[in-house]
Every structure is written in C-alpha cells, then in structure tokens.
Amino acid sequence: MAQPSIYQQVLDPANRANPYPLYAELRKTPVTREDDGTYVISTYNEIFALLHDPRVSSDPRHRPGAGGKTAQPDPGQPAPPLPFISRDPPDHDRLRELAMRPFGPPCTPGRIDGMRPWLVEITTGLIDKLADKNSADFVDDFAYPLPVTAICELLGVPLEDQPRFHEWADAIIETIDPATGTFEERARKRDEVNAELGQYFSHLVDSRVRQPGDDLISGLLTDQGPNAPMPREDLLATANLLLVAGHETTVNLITNGMLTLLRHRDVLDRLNHEPGLVTTLVEELLRYEPPVQMRTNRTTVADINIGGTTIPKGSPLALMLAAGNRDPSRFADPDRFDPDRTDNAHLSFLGGIHYCFGAPLARTETQVALAELARRLISPRLVADPPPYRPNPELRGPRHLLIEYDAVAPARQKTGQAVSSG
Numbered sequence: 001m002a003q004p005s006i007y008q009q010v011l012d013p014a015n016r017a018n019p020y021p022l023y024a025e026l027r028k029t030p031v032t033r034e035d036d037g038t039y040v041i042s043t044y045n046e047i048f049a050l051l052h053d054p055r056v057s058s059d060p061r062h063r064p065g066a067g068g069k070t071a072q073p074d075p076g077q078p079a080p081p082l083p084f085i086s087r088d089p090p091d092h093d094r095l096r097e098l099a100m101r102p103f104g105p106p107c108t109p110g111r112i113d114g115m116r117p118w119l120v121e122i123t124t125g126l127i128d129k130l131a132d133k134n135s136a137d138f139v140d141d142f143a144y145p146l147p148v149t150a151i152c153e154l155l156g157v158p159l160e161d162q163p164r165f166h167e168w169a170d171a172i173i174e175t176i177d178p179a180t181g182t183f184e185e186r187a188r189k190r191d192e193v194n195a196e197l198g199q200y201f202s203h204l205v206d207s208r209v210r211q212p213g214d215d216l217i218s219g220l221l222t223d224q225g226p227n228a229p230m231p232r233e234d235l236l237a238t239a240n241l242l243l244v245a246g247h248e249t250t251v252n253l254i255t256n257g258m259l260t261l262l263r264h265r266d267v268l269d270r271l272n273h274e275p276g277l278v279t280t281l282v283e284e285l286l287r288y289e290p291p292v293q294m295r296t297n298r299t300t301v302a303d304i305n306i307g308g309t310t311i312p313k314g315s316p317l318a319l320m321l322a323a324g325n326r327d328p329s330r331f332a333d334p335d336r337f338d339p340d341r342t343d344n345a346h347l348s349f350l351g352g353i354h355y356c357f358g359a360p361l362a363r364t365e366t367q368v369a370l371a372e373l374a375r376r377l378i379s380p381r382l383v384a385d386p387p388p389y390r391p392n393p394e395l396r397g398p399r400h401l402l403i404e405y406d407a408v409a410p411a412r413q414k415t416g417q418a419v420s421s422g
C-alpha cells in the first residue's frame, strides 16, 4: 500500500492532538498536489496571496465534484440560497454589507462593546456554577454554553427558546463531526435540523416584522440603506450561518485558550495580575492554536501560478491556515507561545473578502472568559494532557477538557467592571 501523504496524515484523527510537526513537513513544499487533484498550500505568503485572489471561488457550484460544471437547481424545486460564506462577488459583497450594517461599525458601532457587560454576566454565572465542585469538563461546563448564548442574544432569540436553540446547535455540530455516523446519516440529520431551525427562524422573523427589537434580525428587517432590506430567504440563510460559523469555532478558541494557559502556568499567573495582557494573548492564541486549522471550500476558476506551480482551473484547494501561522519566514520563533507578540497578522480569521464577520465578537467573548477564569479559578490543573480531540481536522478542538481546581474565588460585586481587556 502506498505511504499516506503528509496531508493525509494531517487528516488522520490519530494525529489530531499535535499536527504541528506535520505542518512543518508540509511547508517544505509550499504547494503540493494530492492524488484526488486537491492542491495543498502550506506557507504564509502563498495562502495570503490566494485569499486575496479573485480567481479563487468559495462557491461550491464551482467544485469539480460536479465535473467542474456549475450545478443548476432543479427548475421544479428552487434550491434555497447559499449563505454569503459560500458565494462570490457581487452577491457575497452585497449580502455581507447588508449583514454588517446592524452588526458593527460604522453603522452600529456599539453592538459588540454593548454586549461586553452582558458577556461578563454570563461568564460569571458559568464560573459560579463551577464553585459547587472541584473538577469539571471545561468544554461542557463552560466553553460550550457561552458562544451559543451569545449568538442567541445577538439574533434576539428569546430566553425561553434558548434551550431548544442549544439543542439545534449541538445537533449541527454533531453532523459536522465525521465520527458521528456515515456521510449519508449525517447529511440526513443535518437536513432535519436545518428544516427545524429554518422554521424557527421563519417564526422569529415574522415576530420581528410585527415588533422590531434591538437585535440583528430586526436591524436587517428595518434597514433603509442601499440594497435593503435583505431578501427573506437570504436573511434565513444568514441567521443559520451565524449560528454555525460562530459556535464551535469560539468553543474551540476558549478551550484551546484554557489548555494553552494550563500548559503555560507563568502566563496564567501573569494574566491574573495583569488582565490587560488578554488582548495580545488572545491574538497569539488564535495564531498558535487556530480553531479553524484549514479551509477546503475553495476552488480555482482559472489557472494560477503560485509557489513555482501552476494550479489548473477547477482545482480544489486546501489552505493550511495553521501551517501558515507557524511559518518561520513570517513569524519569529513561531512554535513559541508568546502572549506579548505584537507583529501578529495571523490567518485564523482568514483574509480578503471572507474575513471572519464575527471576529470582534469572538475576540470579546474569549477575552472576557479567559481574564475571568484566570482571576477566579484557584490552582487549576489539567487531568489529562493531551485531552481527547474531536476527529474533525478542519475545526480542531478538544472534545473534553477535564480540569481540577482547589476553589473558585467569588465574583466581583459589580460584574460590569470585572474585567478590562486593556
């Protein structure tokens, strides 16, 4: 049997706990071709260039799985629109701009900062619950509930509906996990959950049409700017996208954060006394242990010369973000976790037109969470290192993170002032 390629070894769940030596191997040849025609790109400059290249498409209809043909929807059954993460200009740009207006600057500058005191409150509540015991599964007890609650708040999902929403989020994540059944089973389950979620969002949109609130969906519905309002079907696809794109990614960042701090006790102690460190620390975490390790959703729509290779039109790409983040030609001492690093233009939120829409929220959530955890958990320690990982090579993160601690310090009186991100 042929020796598995380095890329195949990266995909192998047996290598999930530490894929970084494999990435170093990959970088020795910046562009490699797999037997199935996928081109694997592993060096910073080449990934960066392709992210900004208009000859690279995010639209799955350009996938060579369909023989390079653009799939046409069945005329009897118009397919629901793709979310903007899977579209190219000009549709991508129009929809993203519409979604951006109620989400952040310049139109709604206070949206994320306005969520900070509330995020502190949720974080405080989750840490309070840890005080009843001396050990916890950090993923289930902390990192998992926080981001989905934040997305509910953003979308305006009423409090009483949030448990159902958590269930859907869990179900979607499971269907992304290759270990949870056959491809067909997972696809069927995903369709079921998407149908239920679609119905739920549809009712939510109806209620916001009748009575707009201060949430993102209401913002999209009441927008008076150019190209507004967003068509209803696109709005439903956008709401679904925000849940999927913003959930497990943030779970993994917070969990990787805790894991990395427990492996670097000096940094954890520093964060406790110096909460302002959290801003550069979270950027370094993103570089060092990126929640999205690679993107495999792009296809070339023309021949592209890069890294001494011509990638032909219609080729699937695997952009190895985590390998680029540790490229020694871009980052000094890249395998060192350096919370003071300032020259840190990592690839973890990508770059170019699809740069992560939720980056300000993900950063704020993680900053709040890690600063509070460093302050309140007394003598936290890992029970197992490495922890068990989910098999997914793209959205990489621990499935469980068992920790022990001696005690939990009390919450501050005024939770709104509990942390400062510097």
Ligand code: HEM
Binding pocket: 058, 084, 085, 086, 096, 241, 242, 245, 246, 247, 249, 250, 253, 290, 291, 292, 295, 297, 348, 349, 350, 353, 354, 355, 356, 357, 358, 359, 361, 362
């Ligand atoms: C640490 C957490 C996160 C990481 C590492 C992350 C990473 C990424 C990456 C790599 C992309 C590019 C995907 C692609 O084009 O192939 C992306 C796009 C996106 N992210 Fe995030 N994300 C995070 C959190 C969030 C959150 C909290 C939200 C929602 C509030 C969000 C919403 C989106 C959306 C809507 C896109 C599509 C942008 C576009 O196509 O223009 N993300 N994210």
